[in-house]
Amino acid sequence: MLLTTHHHARLILFLAIACTSSCVQVQPKPDFETARDLVEESTGRREIFDPYTAALTEDEINAILDEGLTLDEGLRLVLVNNRELQAQFQEIGIAHADWVQSQLLTNPSIDLLLRVPSDGGRSMIEAIVGGELLELWRIPVRTEAAQQNLEATILRIARRSGELIAETRKAYYVAVAAEELHGVARDNAALARRSFEAVKNLHEAGAADAFDENLARGPLLTAQLAIRTARIEAANAKRDLARMLSVERPVEDLQLTDPLPTLATTEFDPEALVQRALVSRLDLRAIDTAIKALNARAVLERRRAWGDVGAGVTVERPSGSGDPLVGPAFSLTLPIFDQNQAQVARAEFQLEQMVKLQESARVAVSQNVRSSADRAITASSNLAFYSEELLPQAQRSLGLAQESYAAGQTPLLALIEVQRQLVEARRGHVALRLEASTSSADLERVVGAVLSELHLE
Numbered sequence: 170m171l172l173t174t175h176h177h178a179r180l181i182l183f184l185a186i187a188c189t190s191s192c193v194q195v196q197p198k199p200d201f202e203t204a205r206d207l208v209e210e211s212t213g214r215r216e217i218f219d220p221y222t223a224a225l226t227e228d229e230i231n232a233i234l235d236e237g238l239t240l241d242e243g244l245r246l247v248l249v250n251n252r253e254l255q256a257q258f259q260e261i262g263i264a265h266a267d268w269v270q271s272q273l274l275t276n277p278s279i280d281l282l283l284r285v286p287s288d289g290g291r292s293m294i295e296a297i298v299g300g301e302l303l304e305l306w307r308i309p310v311r312t313e314a315a316q317q318n319l320e321a322t323i324l325r326i327a328r329r330s331g332e333l334i335a336e337t338r339k340a341y342y343v344a345v346a347a348e349e350l351h352g353v354a355r356d357n358a359a360l361a362r363r364s365f366e367a368v369k370n371l372h373e374a375g376a377a378d379a380f381d382e383n384l385a386r387g388p389l390l391t392a393q394l395a396i397r398t399a400r401i402e403a404a405n406a407k408r409d410l411a412r413m414l415s416v417e418r419p420v421e422d423l424q425l426t427d428p429l430p431t432l433a434t435t436e437f438d439p440e441a442l443v444q445r446a447l448v449s450r451l452d453l454r455a456i457d458t459a460i461k462a463l464n465a466r467a468v469l470e471r472r473r474a475w476g477d478v479g480a481g482v483t484v485e486r487p488s489g490s491g492d493p494l495v496g497p498a499f500s501l502t503l504p505i506f507d508q509n510q511a512q513v514a515r516a517e518f519q520l521e522q523m524v525k526l527q528e529s530a531r532v533a534v535s536q537n538v539r540s541s542a543d544r545a546i547t548a549s550s551n552l553a554f555y556s557e558e559l560l561p562q563a564q565r566s567l568g569l570a571q572e573s574y575a576a577g578q579t580p581l582l583a584l585i586e587v588q589r590q591l592v593e594a595r596r597g598h599v600a601l602r603l604e605a606s607t608s609s610a611d612l613e614r615v616v617g618a619v620l621s622e623l624h625l626e
Contacts, residue, residue, distance in 0.1 A: 197265035200323055204261060207327035208248070211451055212334050213619045217248040218255050220262070225250050230416060237424035240341050246414040247337040253415075254333055257326050264315075264322040271315035272308065310469045317462030324455035328617070331451065335614035337413050339607045344406035345425050346603040350596060351399040357592045358392035364588065365389045368581065381581050388585055429602045430609075439542040442616055446538045447531060450617040456527045463523055467516040474509040537615045545608040552601045563594035 198221055209215045230250065233242055248254065368385040371377035404421040411420040447453065570587040573579035613619060 195262075195266050195269050197262045200261050200265050200319065201258065204258070204323050204327045204330075207324065207451060208330045211327065211331045211449060211617050211619075212613075214244060214248060214334065216245055217330060218251075218258055220255075220258060224255075231418065234416070234418070234420070234423060237426040240338065240427040243337055243341050243410065243414060244334055246416070247333050248330060250415050251333060251413065254326075254330060257329055260322050261319075261326055264319040268312070268315040268319045271311045274305075274308070307469060307472050310465050310472065314462045314465035314469060317458050317465060321455045321458040321462060324451045324458060328451035328455065331617060332614055333413070335610045337410070338610040338613075340406070340410040340413050341425065341427070342429060342603055342606040342610070344403070344410045345427070345429055346599050347399070347403040347406040348425060349429070349599045351396070351403045353592065353595045353599065354392065354395045354399040356595075357588075358389070358396055360588060360592075361385075361389040361392040364584065377581075384581055385585070388588065429599075429606050431602075437542045437546060437612075439539045442542050442612075443535045443538045445618060446534050446616045450534055453527075453530060453534065456523065456530055460520065460523050460527060463516065463520040467513065467520055470509055470513045470516045474504060474513060534615065538612075541608065541612045541615045545605075545612045548601065548605040548608045552605045555598055555601050560594050560598050563591045567591045 201219060201221070205215065205217050205219075208217050225246075230246070233246070365382075365385040365388075368377055368381050372379065372382045407420045407423050407425075411418075411423075567587050567590075570579055570584045574581065574584045
């Protein structure tokens with residue numbers, strides 16, 4: 170098959186276009202940067218997992234943990250080291266690859282025909298190179314849908330990062346509270362032992378009988394058992410925290426250096442917080458973007474109902490002498506049996522489904538914000554009342570009971586009951602401090618903004 174100089178020029182132009190398309194690169198790094206910007210916008214934290222940088226080594230993680238873990242270090246670790254988040258970040262790369270693919274033309278096809286005369290003679294070769302014409306009309310819509318999907322993926326991953334921060338903050342607070350309750354159990358055992366020793370000494374001095382001594386032994390044994398239970402709960406709480414941080418080493422002896430925060434009663438305006446959440450929640454913005462993507466997808470499916478039109482160049486070497494025959498070639502897929510009705514309907518149903526999910530999500534966010542704000546206000550108020558009234562009252566009662574018992578004016582059972590009430594008061598105080606701390610983390614999560622920005626009038 171011979172080609173003229175003019176035909177060579179056409180072939181070179183075609184190959185140049187093909188090479189340009191093949192040089193397209195998948196470079197999602199700017200999308201990862203966008204995700205980091207969104208995380209910083211919603212959480213105030215910039216440092217987050219970057220697929221293009223080296224991960225933290227085991228030695229680096231151990232160096233952090235060996236000095237005791239602060240809350241800030243825990244939040245940093247979950248953003249850079251959590252394996253779930255690292256896996257989800259790959260979805261950004263996947264969506265970026267889909268976006269790049271959406272901009273590319275389908276590879277051209279080439280058909281070769283060889284005809285050999287039955288009576289002998291020179292064979293004939295025909296070549297047809299063609300591509301889809303209507304694809305040029307579909308690429309802009311296809312690219313828009315892929316772009317919106319990419320943006321929705323970035324928003325969704327950034328939202329998940331914010332949720333992990335709130336969950337890690339809660340896990341840290343739970344572990345700190347569990348460690349404090351372990352301390353309360355030890356203090357209670359020490360108190361029960363002192364009471365037992367005092368009664369034992371009185372028994373030996375003849376001022377108490379064996380019944381009193383045996384009665385004092387019961388709370389001591391119960392307190393010793395409570396230490397074991399509290400130790401396991403504290404260890405498991407630290408293990409839960411370690412799972413979130415993707416830390417594999419044993420953490421039973423890990424020191425958590427930050428105490429539960431002391432929160433003052435704060436009055437939030439729930440309706441102002443609702444409006445803030447509807448604007449700042451990244452998952453709501455992701456749904457908005459997904460709706461745009463599905464709308465573009467519906468347009469694309471309607472355009473596919475036209476069928477396919479192919480165009481190309483045919484080159485034939487005729488038998489005998491002479492130049493090759495060159496001319497246009499066309500192919501048309503007739504939309505007779507399949508007019509893409511099913512895919513059009515599917516895309517429209519998906520679009521309507523996402524619109525309803527958006528409405529449902531907005532309702533859920535509004536009510537969750539109101540519930541979280543109410544919980545945070547109530548928890549802070551309860552903590553203030555407990556700290557100022559109930560706990561000091563239980564401590565004063567114990568002091569008076571001990572003095573009265575030493576003077577022989579209060580029976581042992583009354584002293585034991587007052588001790589039990591103080592232990593319960595201390596446990597309740599820890600529980601309320603934990604509730605106030607976790608409710609603030611929940612409020613940040615449901616609003617999608619840091620707590621310092623939520624003090625709205």
